[in-house]
Amino acid sequence: MSIKKISGLLFFVFCTFTFGLAQNGPIKLLETNPHYFEYKGKPMALITSAEHYGAVLNQDFDFESYLHTLHEEGMNYTRIFMGSYFEIPSKSFSIKHNTLAPEASKVIVPWIIKAENGEIKYDWSSSNPAYFERLGKFMKLAEQLDIIVEVTLFSSIYNDDHWEMNPQNPKNRAGETGTLDRKLVHTTENGELLSLQKSYVTKLVTELNGYNNFFFEIQNEPWSDRPYTALNIANTYAIDGPNWQAKVDLADEKSLEWQEEIAETIATAEANLPKNHLIAQNYSNFKAPIASVSKHISILNFHYNWPESATWNYHWNRVIGFDESGFAGSEDMVYRRQAWAFMLSGGGLFNSLDYSFFVGKEDGTGVNEAPGGGSTALRNELKILSETLHSLDLKKTKPDQSALVAAPGMTGYVLSTGNESWLVYLIDAGKSTSQITIGAKSHNTFKVESINTLTGEIQDLGNYVANNQKLEFPVTLTEGEIALKITISKDF
Structure with missing residues (x-):
């Protein structure tokens, strides 16, 4: 064989290998239009109506039935909390059936749970094999079904009752004593907890690195822990007001500093691993013009979005996400219209928080008392939106x-x-x-x-x-x- 033919063969092998890596690598921003994603070589928008984030940490929840339901109904995305925060049964935001509030005996977290003097303690120096086995099964099935998973590492701790039973509370950590103000938990002023948080993040980054179908989110609703009010949306043009639904709160500087530490921890851990994954940051409720974006952040998430959240931040050339819906009644019409308006304003991700999924109703046919909606009908309507968007050339699509x-x-x-x-x-x-x-x-x-x-x-x-x-x-x-x-x- 001539040198010319050998060179050509080697070039073909190199191109085939490189293209294969691109096809089989993690979900990423679409290179020619980073307001959308690319996965398995195809442009993608993420649209779903998904459960309340407890699919892994709630052992009573049949995630296999749940994931199959999402797939069969045309949803391509779900969001999970990883164990640093969960809620209390019958005491969580007026939700009758809440997947994020397992019975105490059914909570599964990344650490071994021990009993000390008759109290539950979380051993942050340990690793819980049962948790990572369940997480692995969830991720593997989601990957097989082409469902993208948003891996949310932390969440605000909304009240003292939740802090009382939280795994990050010193009184709940094995071998620990002392106290910590819950409003300092997600800052760099949290004492020895910061190193434990980084170890927890690094462990999850390492365990998940082999999967392609996910991205990280640093913290759910960080403005709730440490807010400063940036905008009043009740037509008063003032920045004060007692009603959270009439104002926009942003996370303060201490929160942003801590979030950057966590983003850096993810990036540093993945620098020594085969794959790199996208990171999302959660900025505010409703809408806000983001002042600056970290180099580590590829997805700009908001909750209960107004279309302006996409319009005002389109110039950042990242995916803009409607990360959680709710507090607007139970009628499908509200969330269907929110989805269409937001996605046609330049959004690339929509997640309707769907309370029709809970233990025993993993097929999403449940009727729930909750501050939001969700139904089979809504998911069918969101599928229409998804199919319509994916019929377009997303490489060229723009508001x-x-x-x-x-x-x-x-x-x-x-x-x-x-x-x-x-x-x-x-x-x-x-x-x-x-x-x-x-x-x-x-x-x-x-x-x-x-x-x-x-x-x-x-x-x-x-x-x-x-x-x-x-x-x-x-x-x-x-x-x-x-x-x-x-x-x-x-x-x-």
């Missing part, structure tokens, strides 16, 4: 609100999919029938199709010619909302 010149009596959100094509979502804001105007640069004929956001039914609304840089056509909403696909017609 284009300016394209919607007029929609009298309606609220609208727009994604441009390139080459004068758009996905538009409209909500009744006083009118169910209106004349829509789209800004079109070319004098082309456009095909308009409607998508019923509840059933997925697609209807051809006809072809319309753009004149004077305007494309105009009538729309009648179905169920108070509709999605439209607008493309240049190939028949003209």
Whole structure:
């Protein structure tokens, strides 16, 4: 064989190996459009309606049935807490059935649980093989089902009752004495706990490194531990107010310093491991213009998002996540509309906190008393959104609100999919029938199709010619909302 042929063969082997690594590596930001993900060589948005984060740490929860339900219903993402925080049965935010609040005997955490003088103690110097076996089974099945897992390492500790039974509390750690202010737990001023937290993170990073289907999140709702109010959203333009639902709180400097330490711990641990995984940071409720983003952070998470959380932070060129829904009733309509509005504003991740999943109802058919929603019907509707987005070329997709010149009596959100094509979502804001105007640069004929956001039914609304840089056509909403696909017609 000639040298030229050998060189060509070696180059082919190298390219095949490199492409294989790219195809089989961890989920990452989409290189050509980092507002979305790439997984197994394909662009991806993450959309789900998932349980309340206790699938691993609650041994009563049948995660196999749960994961299969997500997969069968078209959901591609779930979120889990890792054991540094869980809640108290019957005493957790008015939730009747709460997967994050296992019975005491059914809690499983990364450490060995001991009894000292009749009290439960967590031995932070140990490793619990049963926990990591359960975690491994969960991750393996999720990977087989193409479900991406958000691995949330820490959470705010919302009240004294939760701190009383928390594994990070010195009085609950084996061989420890003393006290710690719960509002200092997630700061660098927490004494010897900081080194224990870093060891816990490093252990989880190491154990999970072989999996491709996950990313880390540092802390759930850090602003609850250490808030400073940045914005009032009750139209007062003041920054004070007692109602958390009328204001935006951000984490303070001590919290941000600690979060950076944890992000650095993840990065340092993975520097010596085969794979590197994305890291998310949770910034605020509702909406906020983020002042700075760490070099370690690839996903910007918010809770109970307004579309502005995506609009105001789009310039950071990261995925922007609607990481948790809720506190807006139990009706599917609320969370379906939140999802469409946010994702068409430039979001790349949506997680509806789904209270229809709990122990005994891992198929998501439960009826729950909770500060949020969730149902089989909602998941079917979110599947329609997911399928619609994934039918687009996400490498080119970007928000284009300016394209919607007029929609009298309606609220609208727009994604441009390139080459004068758009996905538009409209909500009744006083009118169910209106004349829509789209800004079109070319004098082309456009095909308009409607998508019923509840059933997925697609209807051809006809072809319309753009004149004077305007494309105009009538729309009648179905169920108070509709999605439209607008493309240049190939028949003209």
